[in-house]
Structure formats: structure tokens, C-alpha cells
Amino acid sequence: MTGRIPPRYVPTLTEVVDPAAACTPAVLPLTAPGAEAPAAAPPFSEDELVRRVMRRVDARLEQRLREAVAAAVIEQTRALRPILQCEIEGVVRQAVAEAFEAELRRTLRS
Numbered sequence: 423m424t425g426r427i428p429p430r431y432v433p434t435l436t437e438v439v440d441p442a443a444a445c446t447p448a449v450l451p452l453t454a455p456g457a458e459a460p461a462a463a464p465p466f467s468e469d470e471l472v473r474r475v476m477r478r479v480d481a482r483l484e485q486r487l488r489e490a491v492a493a494a495v496i497e498q499t500r501a502l503r504p505i506l507q508c509e510i511e512g513v514v515r516q517a518v519a520e521a522f523e524a525e526l527r528r529t530l531r532s
Contacts, residue, residue, distance in 0.1 A: 466474075
């Protein structure tokens with residue numbers, strides 16, 4: 423693999439990321455850089471802001487996960503359909519053959 427240059431459209435790592443730092447929440451300023459700080463404190467604390475944002479994120483993630491799981495279930499069901507159809511067909515054929523055989527034996531004994 424040495425000496426191989428990836429295609430132009432493949433993203434490459436340009437920054438080393440510390441995994442421990444990636445898991446800790448970043449403290450974001452409440453004002454844009456260069457803007458004046460608000461005169462009064464916000465009506466809620468930073469913790470409250472984090473809780474509100476997390477509730478929205480949780481709701482959005484739950485919705486998207488539900489949609490993703492539903493799509494995966496539908497895809498798997500479509501993939502299983504021919505297999506299940508074949509299995510069901512075999513079971514029905516066997517049940518019908520056994521029923522005919524039992525009826526023929528009963529008719530012949532009579």
C-alpha cells in the first residue's frame with residue numbers, strides 16, 4: 423500500500439483527534455466572536471441549555487432511528503420473501519399430499 427495515492431475525492435485525515443477530548447462536550451460561547459456580550463444574563467443556565475438541546479437531539483435521534491429500523495425491516499422482509507414463499511409452498515404441498523394419502527387409505531378401507 424505504500425506509494426499509493428488515493429483518488430482526489432477520498433477524504434483524508436488532516437488533524438489528529440484525541441478520543442478523550444472528542445467525547446467531552448465543548449463549551450461554546452453564547453455570543454458570536456467579536457460581538458458584544460449581552461447586558462443581562464440569559465433566562466436559563468448553561469446546564470438548562472444543554473438539557474434542552476439534548477432533549478431535542480434525543481427526540482430527533484429517536485425519530486430517525488425508528489425510520490432507519492423500519493426501512494431495514496422492510497428490506498429484510500423483501501429479501502426473505504422468496505425463501506419464505508418456497509418454504510411455505512413445500513409445507514403446503516406436503517400437508518396436501520398427506521391429506522390425500524390419508525383420504526385414499528380411508529376410502530380403500532371402506
